[in-house]
Amino acid sequence: MTKDKKSFDIILLIILLSYFMILLDNSIIFTGTIKISQNLHLNQTELSWVTNAYSLTFGGFLLFGGRAGDIFGRKFIFQIGLFIFGLGSLLVSISQSATFIILSRAFQGIGSSFLAPTSLALLMDNYKGHARTKAVSYYGATAGIGASIGLVIGGFFASLLSWRYGFFINIPISIIMLILSQKYLAKSETNTGSIDYIGTITSLIGMIALVYSIDGESYRLISFIIAVISLAIFIYQEYICKNPMMPLHLFKNGERLGAYVARFLFLGAMLSFWFLTPQIMQTELHFTPLMAGIGFFPLTIVNFFVAMKVAKLTLRFGNGRLLAIGLSITLVGMLLVSFFSSHLGYFIGIAIPMVLLGIGQGLSLSPLTIAGIAHTEAEEAGAASDIVNTVHQIGGSVGLSIIIAITGLFSHNTYNIGMLIGTGFLFIALMFTIFLIIPSEKKSA
Structure with a gap:
C-alpha cells in the first residue's frame, strides 16, 4: 500500500468517524429517555424537544455550514464544527434541568451542522466515478449504523453508569479527530462570495x-x-x-426532488421508530435501557451487512429500483411492528419486523443520498449535499413531532398508532420513488 493510499484511507476514516459521531448522538438519547425523564423530570413533549432541539439546529444551520465551508474552507469549518460539537457534548453531560439540556442539545446541533455538510463535501472532493458511489454507500451505511449503534451505547451507559457518559465520550473523540484532521486533511480552497x-x-x-x-x-x-x-x-x-444557500434550481431535477421528499418522509418514520420503540420495550416488556439497546441488534446487524452490498446491488438493479425495493421492505417491517402487543413479546412483535427494517434501511439510505446529489456539477456538490443533510434532520424532527402530537390525542395503543402513521409516511415516500425518481433516472440515463 502506497503512502498516498494510506493517506486516502485515513481521510475516509476521519470523514466517516466524524459523521458517525454526530449521528450517534442523534440516537444515543433514545435508549436513555426513561432515565433522562426521571432524572430531569421531563414530560413526553419536553423529552421530544431534547431530540428536536438537536435536529432543528442541526438542520437549520446545515445550509449555512455548507456555504461557510465553501467560503472559508471546508477543513477550517470542519474543525470549528468538531470544537463546537465537543463543547456541546460536555454541556449536555452536565445538564441539570429541562431548559439546560434542551439548549445544550441545540448548541451541539450547531456543531453537527458544520460537520455534516463539510464531511460529505470533503468525501466528494476526494472520490470520483465509481469510487465516489462506493464511498457514498459507506457514508449512507454510516448514517444507519450510527443511529442504530447509538441506541446500544445509550442503553449501556444508562443501565450500568449514567446516560451522561454517552455524551461525555464525544469529548476525547472530538479532540482526536481535530488532531487527525489537522495532520491529514489538506487545506481546502476558499471561494469568493457572501453568506446568506x-x-x-x-x-x-x-x-x-x-x-x-x-x-x-x-x-x-x-x-x-x-x-x-x-x-x-x-x-x-x-x-x-x-449566492443562495439553497439554489432553487436544484429542485427542478425530478430525481433530486423525489429524493428530498422521500428522505424527509423516510426519516420522519424511522426517527419516530427509534424514539418510541426503546420506550415501549422498557414500559411494556420491562427491558432495562441496555436490554433495549441490545434489542436493536437485529436491525443494526442486518443493516450493516446489507449496506455493505449496496454498491454492487446499485450496479445490478439501478439506484431508483433499489431504493423502491428498500422502501417496500421498510414499509412491511413498519406495518408489522404496528401490530405489537406485550402478548406477542419481543421476538415476534419487534425482532422479526426489525430484521425487515434493517434490510430496508440498509437498501434505502445510500440510494437516497445518491439520488439527492445526482447530476450536480462540481460547484453545486456542496449545496446539494447540504440539502440532503437538511432534509434528513428536519424530516426526522417534523415527522416525530407529528406522530407525538397525534398519538397524544389517544390514551391507548399510542405506539401502534404512531407506527401506522410511520407506515403511511413510507408509503408516500415509495410513491415518490416510483412515479418521480425512477422515471427521472431513466430520462437522464
Whole structure:
C-alpha cells in the first residue's frame, strides 16, 4: 500500500468517524429517555424537544455550514464544527434541568451542522466515478449504523453508569479527530462570495416555529403563522439572492426532488421508530435501557451487512429500483411492528419486523443520498449535499413531532398508532420513488 493510499484511507476514516459521531448522538438519547425523564423530570413533549432541539439546529444551520465551508474552507469549518460539537457534548453531560439540556442539545446541533455538510463535501472532493458511489454507500451505511449503534451505547451507559457518559465520550473523540484532521486533511480552497444571513435566520425561525406549532403547548397558531411567513421570506430570499444557500434550481431535477421528499418522509418514520420503540420495550416488556439497546441488534446487524452490498446491488438493479425495493421492505417491517402487543413479546412483535427494517434501511439510505446529489456539477456538490443533510434532520424532527402530537390525542395503543402513521409516511415516500425518481433516472440515463 502506497503512502498516498494510506493517506486516502485515513481521510475516509476521519470523514466517516466524524459523521458517525454526530449521528450517534442523534440516537444515543433514545435508549436513555426513561432515565433522562426521571432524572430531569421531563414530560413526553419536553423529552421530544431534547431530540428536536438537536435536529432543528442541526438542520437549520446545515445550509449555512455548507456555504461557510465553501467560503472559508471546508477543513477550517470542519474543525470549528468538531470544537463546537465537543463543547456541546460536555454541556449536555452536565445538564441539570429541562431548559439546560434542551439548549445544550441545540448548541451541539450547531456543531453537527458544520460537520455534516463539510464531511460529505470533503468525501466528494476526494472520490470520483465509481469510487465516489462506493464511498457514498459507506457514508449512507454510516448514517444507519450510527443511529442504530447509538441506541446500544445509550442503553449501556444508562443501565450500568449514567446516560451522561454517552455524551461525555464525544469529548476525547472530538479532540482526536481535530488532531487527525489537522495532520491529514489538506487545506481546502476558499471561494469568493457572501453568506446568506437572511436566509439562515428565516429558515431557522421557520423550521423551529413549524415544529413548535405541531407539538407546542401554547401559541401554536401564532407559531404556525410565524413559520409560514418566515419560510416564505426564506424561499423568496433564495430566489433573489446572488449566492443562495439553497439554489432553487436544484429542485427542478425530478430525481433530486423525489429524493428530498422521500428522505424527509423516510426519516420522519424511522426517527419516530427509534424514539418510541426503546420506550415501549422498557414500559411494556420491562427491558432495562441496555436490554433495549441490545434489542436493536437485529436491525443494526442486518443493516450493516446489507449496506455493505449496496454498491454492487446499485450496479445490478439501478439506484431508483433499489431504493423502491428498500422502501417496500421498510414499509412491511413498519406495518408489522404496528401490530405489537406485550402478548406477542419481543421476538415476534419487534425482532422479526426489525430484521425487515434493517434490510430496508440498509437498501434505502445510500440510494437516497445518491439520488439527492445526482447530476450536480462540481460547484453545486456542496449545496446539494447540504440539502440532503437538511432534509434528513428536519424530516426526522417534523415527522416525530407529528406522530407525538397525534398519538397524544389517544390514551391507548399510542405506539401502534404512531407506527401506522410511520407506515403511511413510507408509503408516500415509495410513491415518490416510483412515479418521480425512477422515471427521472431513466430520462437522464
